[in-house]
Amino acid sequence: MSNRGMLIVLSGPSGVGKGTVRQAMLKDKDQNFKYSISMTTRNKRPGEVDGVDYFFRSKMEFESEIENGGMLEYAKYVDHYYGTPLRYVNETLESGTDVFLEIEVNGAMQVRKKCPDGVFIFLTPPDLVTLRDRIVKRGTDDAATIEKRLEKARSEIKMMQNYDYAVVNDKVELAVHRIEKIIESEHLRVPRVIDIYKKMIGVVNR
Numbered sequence: 018m019s020n021r022g023m024l025i026v027l028s029g030p031s032g033v034g035k036g037t038v039r040q041a042m043l044k045d046k047d048q049n050f051k052y053s054i055s056m057t058t059r060n061k062r063p064g065e066v067d068g069v070d071y072f073f074r075s076k077m078e079f080e081s082e083i084e085n086g087g088m089l090e091y092a093k094y095v096d097h098y099y100g101t102p103l104r105y106v107n108e109t110l111e112s113g114t115d116v117f118l119e120i121e122v123n124g125a126m127q128v129r130k131k132c133p134d135g136v137f138i139f140l141t142p143p144d145l146v147t148l149r150d151r152i153v154k155r156g157t158d159d160a161a162t163i164e165k166r167l168e169k170a171r172s173e174i175k176m177m178q179n180y181d182y183a184v185v186n187d188k189v190e191l192a193v194h195r196i197e198k199i200i201e202s203e204h205l206r207v208p209r210v211i212d213i214y215k216k217m218i219g220v221v222n223r
């Protein structure tokens with residue numbers, strides 16, 4: 018109901034299922050958000066496509082984007098840069114469409130400062146053994162990287178207190194349902210809809 022789109026930020030440790038949940042949400046025709054494709058300096062995984070999964074860039078290209086003020090946020094995660102291109106987010110929100118960011122915790126905290134009216138959701142694993150299982154079964158990372166990601170997961174889970182909502186990803190369809198309910202409720206918050214009603218009252222008073 019508000020003119021400007023809502024910014025939805027989903028974080029959670031690597032392997033918890035953020036991408037899986039987001040893809041499931043995008044299949045739901047009632048969902049009306051755009052996913053912001055991130056930029057990264059990490060190597061492509063098999064099957065990943067530039068401009069679809071990420072904008073894959075060199076370190077030099079990424080640093081030049083930062084210098085030119087082109088990033089809403091960025092962070093280093095396990096030896097590589099990851100960040101959100103600013104222009105797409107701004108233009109999409111301005112057009113009245115919600116934007117969905119799937120980013121790690123340090124970047125999310127930068128966004129929180131810049132966009133305090135965003136909705137910040139932390140996706141948690143049922144437990145750390147399940148998290149390890151998911152990363153291992155995904156088969157995209159070598160043993161050393163898996164250990165680094167699990168080490169990071171511990172500190173990331175501590176950051177959950179800085180989020181508005183915690184959603185456990187036990188079953189994908191349940192996690193999706195919980196997040197959809199959050200988005201629906203957030204759209205009804207009075208600060209988001211008040212402008213519409215002010216306009217309505219203006220019309221009634223004329």
Ligand SMILES: Nc1ncnc2c1ncn2[C@@H]1O[C@H](COP(=O)(O)OP(=O)(O)OP(=O)(O)O)[C@@H](O)[C@H]1O
Nearest residue numbers: 030031032033034035036037151155186187188189
């Ligand atoms: N609820 C679930 N139950 C079982 N397996 C799941 C569930 N959610 C995701 N998975 C599996 O866990 C693995 C990791 O999921 P995914 O790649 O979506 O995680 P991610 O949080 O996006 O990771 P990253 O941050 O590293 O990109 C995938 O193989 C996925 O199929």
Ligand SMILES: Nc1nc2c(ncn2[C@@H]2O[C@H](COP(=O)(O)O)[C@@H](O)[C@H]2O)c(=O)[nH]1
Nearest residue numbers: 031055091092094099100101119120121124
């Ligand atoms: N701060 C940001 N973090 C991001 C962004 N895009 C993805 N990520 C996070 O990085 C890790 C690792 O991702 P992977 O694809 O290498 O497994 C994970 O937590 C992502 O959510 C971003 O634009 N900014």
